[in-house]
Amino acid sequence: MxxxxxxxxxxxxxxxxxxxxxxxxxxxxxADARVGGGSSYGSRGSRTFSAPPVTNTAPNAARPxxxxxxxxxxxxxxxxxxxxxxxxxxxxxxxxxxxxxxxxxxxxxxxxxxxxxxxxxxxxxxxxxxxxxxxxxxxxxxxxxSPAYAGPAPGPAAAQTNARSGLGFGSMSSAAPLEITPSDYEAFERLLGEIQAAWSNENVNTLHTLATPEMVSYFTEDLRANDARGVVNKVSDVKLLQGDLAEAWREGVTDYATVALRYSLIDKTIERASGRIVEGSDQPQEATDVWTFARRSGGKWELSAIQQT
Incomplete structure (x- = not known):
């Protein structure tokens, strides 16, 4: 008893x-921090619900x-x-x-x-x-x-890369029916830095010029959540360390390119009232994401999806 x-x-x-x-x-x-930190969102055209191929940069499958x-x-x-x-x-x-x-x-x-x-x-x-x-x-x-993620992960042969295509990126050997040129890789690297900077500055107008309307809606939602918490996320010193093209394709007048990005950055969340760091630190850290970019009728590339690995 x-x-x-x-x-x-x-x-x-x-x-x-x-x-x-x-x-x-x-x-x-x-809790989220940098752009896309902890979340996966956006659209990849007809491949939205298909896992992009793994790469040397992101050997783990991207999250749905x-x-x-x-x-x-x-x-x-x-x-x-x-x-x-x-x-x-x-x-x-x-x-x-x-x-x-x-x-x-x-x-x-x-x-x-x-x-x-x-x-x-x-x-x-x-x-x-x-x-x-x-x-x-x-x-x-x-x-x-998650019906599209039920199949087996690509084997090691699918992750092998050819010669480097410039600016820290490698290309997949059999997954790029759409040609991606060095200028495209340059645009991807530039967008990585510019989007993180606009996010850090809470500049929604600039984000509208860098990402699709769908992505901007998610950014805006997350920024409002930070504001409600009384914090602001500050990202600086973004530097691309390695990048791989996972796949590139065309749907009608829209081109898509999905790339794995490994980069370093200083990522910290600050209390608005006091300036006290509540998350992250002043020390550089590394992150690996899978970003999908889209462009219509040969226009400029815009971010259309971010997936965590």
Missing amino acids: KLAKRASGAMKAFAVVLSLALPLILAVSA LDRTMSQPGRPAAGAAANRPGMGMLGGLAAGFLGAGLLGLLFGGGLFGGLGGLSSIIGLVLQIGLIYLVVRFAMSWWQRRN
């Missing part, structure tokens, strides 16, 4: 800690897009749709777990309506039921939103 009471007390204490920690865990997972306007019926914005691994399941699981823990804390068990089970065996059965429900929901969500 005493053992059961002690176990019940320990579980209640654990429930209190987890109930308090859960909102903090979700808040940390929602969290936010995109390319799929009818899929949310393009909002906290439930713009966080990796969260979406509908995140809000459901958080509320489900939080309510269950509070029910346990106040003596009602994880589910008060299941006959008032309060023994350790009853608790284990209830936790097992939650696990099965969450596992089923996760499987359903992944099948619904």
